[in-house]
Amino acid sequence: MVYQVYPRSFADGDGDGVGDIPGIRAHVDHLAWLGVDVVWLSPVYRSPMDDNGYDISDYHDVDPLFGTLDDLDGLIADLHERGIRLVMDLVVNHTSSSHAWFQESRSGRDSAKRDWYWWRPPREGHVGGEPGAEPTNWGSAFSGPAWTYDPDSGEYYLHLFAPSQPDLNWENPEVREAVYSMMRWWLDRGVDGFRMDVINMISKAGLEDGELGGPGGPIDTTTHGDPGPFVLNGPRVHEFLQEMHREVFADRPAGLLTVGETPATSVEEARRYTDPERREVDMVFQFEHVDLDSGPGGKWDVVPMSLLDLKASLGRWQEGLADVGWNSLYLGNHDQPRSVSRFGDDSPEYRAASAKALATVLHLHRGTPYVYQGDEIGMANAPLATVDDLRDIESVNAHRALLARGATGEEAMAAIRAKSRDHARTPMQWDADEHAGFTTGTPWLPANPDHVEVNVAAQREDPDSVLHHYRALIALRHDEPVVAHGDFTMLLPDHPQVYAFTRRLDDVVLLVVANLSSQPATARFDPTWDDAEPLLATTAHPTAGTWSLTPWETAVLIRR
Numbered sequence: 028m029v030y031q032v033y034p035r036s037f038a039d040g041d042g043d044g045v046g047d048i049p050g051i052r053a054h055v056d057h058l059a060w061l062g063v064d065v066v067w068l069s070p071v072y073r074s075p076m077d078d079n080g081y082d083i084s085d086y087h088d089v090d091p092l093f094g095t096l097d098d099l100d101g102l103i104a105d106l107h108e109r110g111i112r113l114v115m116d117l118v119v120n121h122t123s124s125s126h127a128w129f130q131e132s133r134s135g136r137d138s139a140k141r142d143w144y145w146w147r148p149p150r151e152g153h154v155g156g157e158p159g160a161e162p163t164n165w166g167s168a169f170s171g172p173a174w175t176y177d178p179d180s181g182e183y184y185l186h187l188f189a190p191s192q193p194d195l196n197w198e199n200p201e202v203r204e205a206v207y208s209m210m211r212w213w214l215d216r217g218v219d220g221f222r223m224d225v226i227n228m229i230s231k232a233g234l235e236d237g238e239l240g241g242p243g244g245p246i247d248t249t250t251h252g253d254p255g256p257f258v259l260n261g262p263r264v265h266e267f268l269q270e271m272h273r274e275v276f277a278d279r280p281a282g283l284l285t286v287g288e289t290p291a292t293s294v295e296e297a298r299r300y301t302d303p304e305r306r307e308v309d310m311v312f313q314f315e316h317v318d319l320d321s322g323p324g325g326k327w328d329v330v331p332m333s334l335l336d337l338k339a340s341l342g343r344w345q346e347g348l349a350d351v352g353w354n355s356l357y358l359g360n361h362d363q364p365r366s367v368s369r370f371g372d373d374s375p376e377y378r379a380a381s382a383k384a385l386a387t388v389l390h391l392h393r394g395t396p397y398v399y400q401g402d403e404i405g406m407a408n409a410p411l412a413t414v415d416d417l418r419d420i421e422s423v424n425a426h427r428a429l430l431a432r433g434a435t436g437e438e439a440m441a442a443i444r445a446k447s448r449d450h451a452r453t454p455m456q457w458d459a460d461e462h463a464g465f466t467t468g469t470p471w472l473p474a475n476p477d478h479v480e481v482n483v484a485a486q487r488e489d490p491d492s493v494l495h496h497y498r499a500l501i502a503l504r505h506d507e508p509v510v511a512h513g514d515f516t517m518l519l520p521d522h523p524q525v526y527a528f529t530r531r532l533d534d535v536v537l538l539v540v541a542n543l544s545s546q547p548a549t550a551r552f553d554p555t556w557d558d559a560e561p562l563l564a565t566t567a568h569p570t571a572g573t574w575s576l577t578p579w580e581t582a583v584l585i586r587r
């Protein structure tokens with residue numbers, strides 16, 4: 028399994044209130060104890076931090092906020108000593124506008140690197156800089172237009188995210204070679220692979236106006252069009268990934284991991300990305316299940332999500348990638364609300380039970396499980412009372428845009444409270460001390476007040492805790508080949524409360540049953556399961572195939 032560290036929020040070694048690499052090194056034992064195989068480290072490169080490091084100004088150095096290259100070498104060594112691999116975040120759809128490449132590119136129309144980014148003149152008949160003069164009507168993911176005017180050269184540059192995140196032009200072979208050579212540099216340094224940020228956006232299909240209010244479009248869809256059809260899974264993306272594989276990975280020893288982040292990607296497209304024969308990436312992060320609570324108006328148009336939808340979605344991915352390709356399994360990361368608050372029940376009564384139930388279901392699917400820091404103790408969403416509690420560029424801008432579109436302050440905050448990325452970014456809760464043991468200084472984002480109850484130290488002492496349950500699940504995957512390799516069959520797809528499936532490898536069958544609701548549930552399974560061997564503290568006692576489950580109760584049985 029892969030454990031994601033978001034360095035800014037994991038552990039602060041020097042007391043400046045921001046997590047750093049020495050902080051991570053101080054907690055490597057936690058990762059080893061948990062049974063982590065691979066760490067995915069969110070960006071630690073030099074960056075102005077407009078998007079917390081997803082805006083990189085130097086790919087070959089560590090930002091002083093996080094430490095030094097020596098610290099990173101030390102972390103790699105610490106992890107390797109314990110048999111844990113390190114995967115770096117690779118953000119190459121765009122750079123920071125402070126990157127030397129962009130500085131050179133914007134220096135003038137005849138700059139040697141002009142073509143490394145997407146520069147376009149104002150729309151015909153328009154004066155540069157005036158509203159509507161943008162080369163296309165696209166909105167950016169962080170609100171506002173996806174083009175910013177550069178008065179010095181009289182042209183616009185493209186940024187699908189913030190204006191400080193200009194998109195690289197992958198059509199230019201020099202850009203691709205610069206990226207590949209940087210990747211080789213990191214592999215030579217000892218890293219074990221890459222998580223590739225929005226890698227399905229690197230090939231652009233053409234720069235044409237998008238549909239106003241189109242699905243997946245940005246928030247201010249009345250004025251901006253959806254770039255999706257022109258930038259997602261574009262015409263050359265598979266060619267580029269195959270080239271990257273040849274140039275970077277082909278001649279390296281086995282054991283490197285590649286995972287592409289691919290919003291708005293279908294099962295069919297994911298099969299192409301992850302078919303081993305095609306030599307692109309090992310797996311992708313698909314977004315279908317984390318988009319279930321988004322309505323036609325996009326991310327901030329929050330709609331309820333049903334368990335039936337979740338089962339149908341994850342089940343379709345299990346089926347779709349059964350014969351070729353491979354799934355990555357996740358319920359949360361640094362961009363998503365906390366999984367226990369979104370898919371579970373974070374009330375004091377059911378927090379622990381629901382966190383465990385969700386983990387059981389996810390980890391026993393076929394694929395590679397990803398654990399986002401803090402999920403292993405059931406960390407919940409932050410209170411986020413007012414706009415002053417927001418730090419994330421996306422949330423801050425979305426709040427402004429929602430108000431501009433006519434939402435009341437309370438409506439805007441309700442949407443933000445449901446989806447803000449800040450939820451995932453509150454400090455890791457190590458203990459019950461002030462600031463949760465994250466820092467001796469003042470944390471950049473306050474610790475969730477519930478850390479007095481919910482923390483690593485308390486759960487290490489409690490064999491019945493969420494933390495111990497995660498550890499047992501991770502061990503089970505290592506010990507029982509059926510978990511890693513067995514095939515997957517969904518059961519009771521129409522049951523509104525129970526998530527159930529089997530895994531089978533030769534003569535070994537695993538049955539997983541979970542009541543993913545805060546009410547009691549009953550379900551029927553083949554009576555031959557009545558006396559099967561229970562795993563993972565399973566206590567359910569079926570009678571003649573009928574099971575009665577308490578809220579969020581799970582049962583895992585094995586037949587050999």
Ligand code: TEU
Pocket residue numbers: 078081082118168188224225288290326361362421448
């Ligand atoms: O995220 C890309 C992405 O598609 C989104 O989930 C995005 O975070 C946003 O929430 C859309 O509503 C990746 C990174 O994971 C994210 O942290 C970066 O901000 C983004 O790319 C730009 O690099």
